[in-house]
Structure formats: structure tokens, C-alpha cells
Amino acid sequence: MSARETAPEQVREEREGRFGPYGGRYVPETLIPALDELRDAWAEAREDPAFISRLELLRRDFIGRPTPLYLAERLSEQVGRKTYLKREDLAHTGAHKINNAIGQVLLALRMGKSRIIAETGAGQHGVATATACALLDTECVVYMGSEDIRRQRPNVERMKLMGAEIVAVEAGARTLKEAVSAAIRDWVANVADTHYVIGSAVGPAPFPDLVRDMQRVIGDESREQALAAEGALPGRVIACVGGGSNAIGIFAGFLDDEEVSLIGVEAAGEGLESGRHGAPLSGGTTSVLHGSLSAVIADGEGQIMEAHSVSAGLDYPGVGPEHAWLRDTGRATYVSVTDADALAAFRDLSRLEGIIPALETAHAFAWVTDEGRIGGSGYDVVSLSGRGDKDLAEVLGLESV
Amino acid sequence: MSEGGPATIAAAFREAEQEGRPALMPYLMGGFPDFETSSAIARAYVEGGADLIELGVPFSDPLADGPVIHEAATRALALGIGLGDVLKICAEVSGDVPVILMAYTNMILSGAGPADFASRAREAGAAGVIVPDLPLGTDESIRSELEAAGLSVVPLVAPTTEPGRRQGICGVATGFVYVVSDVGTTGERSEVPAHLAELVEDVSARSEVPVAVGFGIGSPEQAAEVGRIADGVIIGSRLVRLVADAGGREAAATAARDFLVQTREALAGARVG
Numbered sequence: 001m002s003a004r005e006t007a008p009e010q011v012r013e014e015r016e017g018r019f020g021p022y023g024g025r026y027v028p029e030t031l032i033p034a035l036d037e038l039r040d041a042w043a044e045a046r047e048d049p050a051f052i053s054r055l056e057l058l059r060r061d062f063i064g065r066p067t068p069l070y071l072a073e074r075l076s077e078q079v080g081r082k083t084y085l086k087r088e089d090l091a092h093t094g095a096h097k098i099n100n101a102i103g104q105v106l107l108a109l110r111m112g113k114s115r116i117i118a119e120t121g122a123g124q125h126g127v128a129t130a131t132a133c134a135l136l137d138t139e140c141v142v143y144m145g146s147e148d149i150r151r152q153r154p155n156v157e158r159m160k161l162m163g164a165e166i167v168a169v170e171a172g173a174r175t176l177k178e179a180v181s182a183a184i185r186d187w188v189a190n191v192a193d194t195h196y197v198i199g200s201a202v203g204p205a206p207f208p209d210l211v212r213d214m215q216r217v218i219g220d221e222s223r224e225q226a227l228a229a230e231g232a233l234p235g236r237v238i239a240c241v242g243g244g245s246n247a248i249g250i251f252a253g254f255l256d257d258e259e260v261s262l263i264g265v266e267a268a269g270e271g272l273e274s275g276r277h278g279a280p281l282s283g284g285t286t287s288v289l290h291g292s293l294s295a296v297i298a299d300g301e302g303q304i305m306e307a308h309s310v311s312a313g314l315d316y317p318g319v320g321p322e323h324a325w326l327r328d329t330g331r332a333t334y335v336s337v338t339d340a341d342a343l344a345a346f347r348d349l350s351r352l353e354g355i356i357p358a359l360e361t362a363h364a365f366a367w368v369t370d371e372g373r374i375g376g377s378g379y380d381v382v383s384l385s386g387r388g389d390k391d392l393a394e395v396l397g398l399e400s401v
Numbered sequence: 402m403s404e405g406g407p408a409t410i411a412a413a414f415r416e417a418e419q420e421g422r423p424a425l426m427p428y429l430m431g432g433f434p435d436f437e438t439s440s441a442i443a444r445a446y447v448e449g450g451a452d453l454i455e456l457g458v459p460f461s462d463p464l465a466d467g468p469v470i471h472e473a474a475t476r477a478l479a480l481g482i483g484l485g486d487v488l489k490i491c492a493e494v495s496g497d498v499p500v501i502l503m504a505y506t507n508m509i510l511s512g513a514g515p516a517d518f519a520s521r522a523r524e525a526g527a528a529g530v531i532v533p534d535l536p537l538g539t540d541e542s543i544r545s546e547l548e549a550a551g552l553s554v555v556p557l558v559a560p561t562t563e564p565g566r567r568q569g570i571c572g573v574a575t576g577f578v579y580v581v582s583d584v585g586t587t588g589e590r591s592e593v594p595a596h597l598a599e600l601v602e603d604v605s606a607r608s609e610v611p612v613a614v615g616f617g618i619g620s621p622e623q624a625a626e627v628g629r630i631a632d633g634v635i636i637g638s639r640l641v642r643l644v645a646d647a648g649g650r651e652a653a654a655t656a657a658r659d660f661l662v663q664t665r666e667a668l669a670g671a672r673v674g
Contacts, residue, residue, distance in 0.1 A: 014538040026506050026534045028465040030559035030584050032566070171471070177462070184464050189585035191561060288506045288534070289462065301483050302511030303461040 017205020020328060022321035025204040027184070027291045034191045039206040041111045046213070051110060058102050062135065063092045065099075065217065069225035069381070074352045079369055082379035084229070085355070086222045086250060088386060093128050095358065095386030096218060096246045101128035101197055103214035105136050108195035115139045115194040119183040121148055121176030121242070122313035122360065123155025124386055125199030130164035132197075140164040143182040145174040148312045151394045173306045176316045180290050200243025201320035204291030208320050212248045219253020222381055235378025236261040239385065240364040241334065242278065242314035244323045246385035251332060261333065261376060264323060265367045267309035268336035278309035280319045281327050281334040289318035295327070310339035310398070311359035311391075341366040346388060346395060358386035359395070406528035406553040407610075409499045410576040413452045414611040414632055422668045423628035424452035426613055427661060428503065428637035429644070430473040431456050431490050432482030438650045439477075443494045445654040449661025451498055455531065455635060458487045458504040465533035467588030469638040473645065484508060484518075488525035495526025501555060501576070503531045506543070515543045519550030529553030529576040537570050548575060555579050558604050560596060571608040577633060578608050582616045588638045589619030593626050601630045621660075621667035628671035636664065 017023050017039075025035055045051045059065040067087045076083045088096040105116055116133050118140070120126030126142040133140035142159055146168045149156050159166055171178040180198075187196040201211040219237075226234050237254050239247035241264040254260040269277035277283055280295040287296035289304055297305045297317035307317040326332035337345075342359060345366035350356045357365060364382055372380075388395075404412075417424040427446045432439055446454050459474035459482055466474070484504075491500045502522055509518045509532065522530065530552050535543060537556060544554045553576025558567055561584060571578055580601055583594045597614065605612045613633030618624050624634045643660055647653035 012538060013541045025536065025539050027536065028533055028559070028581075028586075029536045029557045029570075030561050030581060032536050032559075033561045033563060171475075172461075181462055181464060185467070185586050188465070191584055286510075288510065291464070291534070293510075293540075298507065298511070300511060302505075302507030302509075303478060304507075305461075 017209065019322045019325035022294050022324045023205055023208060023292050025291060026288045026293065027204045028188055030188050031191060031204070035204055035206065037111065038210070042107060042206060042210050045107055045110055051106070055103055055106055059217065063098050063102065064090065066221040066225070067091050069222055069229065071229070072353050075349070078352065079373050083368065084226065084234070084379065084381045085384040086218060086381060087384050088218060088246065089355065089357065089384050093124070093131050094389070095124040095128065096215060096249065097125040097128035097199060098131065099217055099249070100199065100211050100214040100245060101125065101132040104195070104197040104210070105129065105132040105138060108197070109136060109138065111195065113193060113195040115141070115190065116197055117141045117143070117183050117186050117194055118197045119143045119176065119179035119199060121179065121315060122311065122358070123148065123152035123159070123390060124313065126164070127155050127158050129197050130159040130162040133164065134162040141167060141186070143167050143169050143179040143186070145169045145176060145179050147174040148176065148179070152312055152390055153393065155390050175312065177304065177307070184290065200245040201248045201322060202243045202290055202292065202318055208292065208322055211245050212252055212322065215245050215249025216252035218246065218249040218383065219251060222250055223253040226381055230379060232378065233257050233260050234381045236263055236376045236380045238263045238265065238364050238368055238372065238380060239383035240265045240314065240360050241281065241319060241323060242267070242316050242360060243318070244320040246383050248320055248322055250383045251326070255331065262326070262331065263367070264332055264334045265364045266334055266336040267311060267314035267363055268338045269308040271338055272336060276308040277336070278307040278314045278316060279336040280317060281323060282336045292321045294321040295319050295324040310342060311363065313358070313360040314363065335367055335371065337363045337366040341370065343395065343398065345369060346391070355384065356388040357384060358388045359391045361385045362388070405551040407575045409528040410453065410553055413499050414577065417452050418632070418672065421670050421672050423631055423672055424613065424633035425450060425661065425665055425668060426453045426455055426633050426635045427451050427640050428455040428457060428635060430470060430477055430641055431458055431487030432477035432480060433459070433473040433641070434476060434644065435480055436482060436486055438653050440490050440493060441650055441654040442644060442657050443490050445658040446661060447494055447497045449658040450665040451661060453499045453501060453633070454494060455501050455503050455637070456487060456491055458484055458502060458508045460505040460508060463505060465586055467586035467638060469641050470587050473641050488521060491525040491527050495528070499528035500526065501529040501531055502527050503533065506532055506535050506540070509543060515546040516550065519547045519552055522552060523550050527552060529555050531555045531557070531579060533557065537566065537573065544573065557581055560584055560594070560600060564603065567604055568607050571604060574608055574610050577611040577613050578604055579635070580604055580612055580614045580631070582614050582618070582627070587616055590617030593623055597627070598630050621664040624664050625667040625671055628668045634668065
């Protein structure tokens with residue numbers, strides 16, 4: 001029909017922001033300029049000594065970094081090998097999420113954005129973002145599924161106390177997936193003055209790269225601390241994987257050390273075969289969710305299915321695209337742990353080490369103390385991604401049933 | 402259908418233009434509120450004077466859509482509506498007016514992939530596809546495979562799209578260019594945005610194919626206002642809401658037909674002079 005059919009336009013396929021085939025920017029056109037702007041702003045900021053020194057100062061004096069790498073002796077004895085815990089639970093606000101939130105809010109202010117939005121599942125990212133916004137004096141709106149509001153009440157109160165507005169999301173299963181969708185819709189409508197602080201290494205490019213860059217401080221510190229303590233690299237590095245930001249952060253420090261095995265632990269929920277799980281890497285398919293192509297729990301027609309996990313932070317049917325690529329290339333291995341085993345590990349670690357881990361993190365410990373006892377060599381480093389105070393009511397409620 | 406999608410769409414816009422009006426392009430969600438009703442609505446659109454029909458394939462997580470269309474998709478999925486059902490509706494009306502499928506990337510990638518999606522869509526008589534989460538530069542192979550099968554792949558231009566990028570988007574457009582009237586998701590707006598005329602004029606100057614405007618058009622009067630500057634007017638959420646509120650199959654079809662008739666009247670002569 002048109003002249004174009006005889007002389008097709010060559011369009012450049014965007015390769016940046018891809019991890020193998022995964023990643024990309026599957027979003028409404030309205031957001032493309034904002035994603036370009038964010039990519040360019042981060043490329044500039046990371047080379048700006050003033051920005052980096054501000055970020056490093058806040059990491060040290062506000063977050064409390066570096067967090068310790070702690071040799072858990074009683075746990076080591078039980079699993080039969082030395083096990084070190086990277087204590088992200090000791091970071092301000094009680095989880096690794098603050099690393100990303102502080103970095104992104106600083107970046108947003110540098111970009112001239114006056115309003116911050118975020119989604120949250122377990123509430124840890126919401127608290128971290130509300131904290132960063134209070135510190136840096138910026139408006140903060142947090143989207144949260146109403147089911148998660150119910151099961152993570154203390155975190156809701158903390159966010160409100162710090163001045164954040166909480167918007168309850170009632171769509172779907174009223175959990176993290178819908179909260180992310182609601183936040184993206186807000187961003188599409190308010191893109192000029194708003195920055196979306198996504199909480200995990202998911203979403204359209206450049207978010208998976210940006211969040212990994214903000215979280216790789218976990219891995220860089222761990223590597224240095226591990227070498228100082230043992231004079232050798234660990235045999236294995238283990239982290240729980242929901243969206244996968246604490247895992248990609250700690251993995252990033254060891255990616256080039258091929259002798260170090262990287263193990264990601266997903267939520268098997270009621271069991272992979274039950275269909276009620278949060279383990280897209282182990283039991284999902286390749287699909288698009290929230291702007292990127294990755295491992296997703298979806299049906300044969302591409303409809304996203306509801307995830308299930310006792311842990312709100314792992315209750316998500318997608319995962320960061322870099323994890324899908326690390327799985328395919330074999331650089332990392334992904335395993336999964338059921339609700340029941342994670343709950344048992346939650347109690348075990350509390351009694352064994354005097355540390356109440358987040359339910360998310362308890363998945364990693366459940367693997368270390370069970371299947372993980374077999375195989376591997378050298379010593380382990382486990383990412384203790386967050387503290388479990390927020391989960392007490394939920395766990396006690398389940399026990400009473 | 403013997404002609405390719407681009408030619409079918411071009412003919413529909415030409416016919417409207419010859420009558421001195423913009424093309425009227427109503428949207429419906431396939432399978433909402435149920436299969437039979439949505440099929441009746443598609444026929445009502447034909448009777449009410451639609452020049453092209455935009456037919457939504459329900460998706461669980463439609464990021465470009467506001468609450469009205471999201472809810473319609475959720476309800477259609479709850480009834481078990483799938484791509485096959487939507488294509489049946491497409492086949493029922495595609496002989497009368499060109500049908501453009503509104504399908505998110507997942508609908509196209511799942512199953513046997515883009516080529517299979519395209520051949521099924523062509524068998525049902527679809528003329529084109531709008532993929533609201535597949536901007537220029539992302540997975541260009543999907544666009545190529547759909548076009549190779551004879552479908553128009555209609556790209557979107559947003560108010561935030563920079564001029565250089567507009568040029569690139571217009572360069573790959575087949576069928577028409579879809580200009581998003583305002584930032585935000587689909588849904589009715591109280592006013593037509595002030596910057597819209599400038600944007601449409603710019604896109605029209607860059608595009609070889611017609612330019613249609615959608616997002617936020619909620620009344621025949623707004624349609625007429627937009628119709629003075631655009632080659633086509635897309636009405637979505639307003640009609641989906643009309644159907645949701647109608648209460649019953651007959652009432653829904655009648656309400657949809659009446660709304661289109663009124664809008665066609667309001668659009669008459671909008672493009673003359």
C-alpha cells in the first residue's frame with residue numbers, strides 16, 4: 001500500500017537493559033522518556049563524586065554500613081560447615097531495602113522530581129522509602145495490597161508515622177503484584193514530577209540494573225569481609241529470591257568468582273506441584289510482567305497467575321530478569337522451600353542464634369539447614385536480608401490455627 | 402479476507418474522509434460482560450456506524466488501562482474468556498468493518514508465538530493489532546512477524562514522546578498512528594487537553610497513514626472536538642462503562658448503538674473545510 005512496504009524502515013532493537021533474552025521495556029509509550037531520563041541520570045550520577053560521597057556518607061552514618069558478616073557458630077555446628085550471616089537485618093529499618101530506597105530517592109531529587117511513589121509487599125520497601133523520604137524531605141505515596149496491609153500492620157504504622165500516604169490496593173489478590181501495577185499506573189499519569197522507587201530488581205529497564213547497582217553494596221562488602229575473615233572466598237553464597245534484590249545484590253559481588261556457587265531460594269508455598277507457590281524460576285514460564293520479560297508464573301495464554309507464599313515479600317509471580325538469565329546460563333542455581341519449612345526455620349534460627357529472621361529470609365535458612373547440608377565445599381555466606389519482627393503476628397496467628 | 406490489513410484500514414479511513422468526517426472507532430472488551438453480550442455489542446457498533454472496531458483481548462495485568470477496562474478484563478477472564486473467544490467475535494464482524502485487536506504482549510508471545518497469533522488473527526479477519534506495552538525499539542521481531550502475516554501494527558504516540566522519537570514511530574506505522582491524548586491510563590477525562598491539537602498536527606505532518614486519537618474521550622461533544630483535528634476518534638472506557646451499567650444484553654446493545662449514532666451525528670462534517 002504505502003511506499004514503506006517497499007522500503008522498510010530499519011528500527012534499532014534496544015539491546016541495553018537486556019540479560020540474554022530477558023528484561024526490556026514492555027511498557028506504555030508514555031513512560032519511555034522517563035525511563036530514558038532515569039537511565040541517563042544514573043549514568044551521570046554514578047560518575048559524580050559529590051553524589052557518590054553523599055550516598056556513601058548516608059550509607060555509613062544513616063543506614064549503618066558496612067553491616068557485619070557474622071560467623072554463626074551454633075548454626076555452623078548444626079549444618080556441619082562454617083556459616084556466615086551477612087547482617088542486613090542490622091541495617092536501619094531492619095532490611096536491605098533501605099540501600100535501594102536511599103539511593104533512588106537521592107537520585108530522584110538530583111533529577112528534580114518532587115514526588116516519590118513506591119509499592120510494597122512485606123512493607124519493608126515501603127518503610128525504607130518512607131524513611132528515605134522523611135530524611136530527604138519529599139512527598140511519599142506507598143501502594144500496598146489490602147491483604148498485605150492486614151498481615152503487615154506494624155510496617156503500615158511505621159510508614160504513616162514517617163509521613164507517607166498509604167494507598168490500599170483492592171484489585172486481584174490484593175498483594176504485591178497489584179501494588180506494583182497500581183504504582184506503575186500512578187507513574188504513567190504523573191510522570192513529569194514523580195519518580196517511582198521500585199523495590200526489587202524487577203520492572204522495565206533500567207530498573208533491574210539500577211536496583212542491582214544500589215544493592216551490590218551487600219555483595220561487595222561480603223566479599224571483602226569474607227576474604228578478611230577466612231583468607232579465601234566462600235564455597236557458596238545463598239539468598240532468598242522474591243523479586244530478587246537482596247540476592248542480586250549479594251550475587252553481584254561474586255559473579256566473576258566462578259568458583260563461588262550462587263544459590264537462590266524461592267518460595268515453594270504449599271509445594272511447586274500444588275500450583276500455589278511463589279517460585280517462577282523453578283515452576284514458571286517465560287512471560288512479560290511489569291515491563292520486563294522474565295520467569296513468570298503464567299498460564300498457557302499468558303495470563304499472570306496469583307503467587308502464594310506465607311511470606312508477603314516472596315508472594316509475587318515474577319522475578320528480576322537477571323535471575324532468569326543467571327539460571328539459564330547456569331551461573332546461579334535456584335531451589336525452593338515450602339511455607340512449612342520456612343516457618344520451622346524461622347523458629348529454629350531464633351532459638352539457635354538469637355536472631356529472628358524475616359519470613360523471606362527464613363526460606364534461605366530452611367535450605368541451608370536441610371538440603372544444603374549436602375554437597376558444596378568451603379564455607380557458606382547467607383544473606384540475612386531482614387529481621388522478622390514484622391512477621392510475629394502472622395506467624396503466631398498461623399500457629400494458633 | 403483477501404486484502405491485507407493496511408489496505409482494509411486505509412479504505413475505511415478514506416471512506417470517512419470522503420464523507421467529510423473523522424472515522425468513528427469504538428472499543429469493546431471481548432467477552433465482557435459475557436461472550437454473547439459482547440458479540441451483540443460488536444454488531445451494534447456496526448449498525449451504529451462504526452468505521453473500525455477496536456477489540457480488546459482480556460489480560461490479567463493491563464498496565465495501560467484504567468479501572469473501567471481493567472475491571473472488564475478481570476470479569477471476562479473470570480468467565481474463562483480466552484483469545485479464541487475474542488477471535489470468534491472478530492470473525493463475526495470483520496466482514497463489515499475492519500477490526501483492530503488490542504492485545505498486550507503476553508497474548509502474542511504465549512502459546513505458539515507471534516506468527517501463530519498473527520495467522521489466527523488473520524483467519525478471523527483482523528486487519529491490525531495495537532500492542533499497548535510494546536513501544537518502538539522493544540522486541541521488534543514481534544512487529545515484523547505480525548506485519549509479515551498481513552496485519553497492521555498500529556503504534557502509539559504519547560504526549561511525552563519526543564519529536565525525534567515521534568518520527569521513528571510514524572516511520573514504522575501501518576494502518577494508522579494512535580495518539581494518546583493525555584498522560585495516564587485509559588479512562589474518561591472531563592476536558593480535551595490543550596496541547597492535543599499541536600501534538601496531532603505534528604504527528605500528522607510526520608505520518609503517511611491516518612492519525613487517530615484515543616484515551617479520555619467520553620461524550621459525542623468531546624468526540625467532535627477531537628474529530629476536528631484527527632482522522633479518527635477512538636472511544637473506549639465510556640462505552641465499556643455504558644455496557645457495564647446497562648443491565649442486560651438487549652439494553653447494552655441498544656445503549657451502545659444509540660451512543661454511536663449520536664456520536665456519528667456529532668462528527669458529521671467535522672472534517673469539512
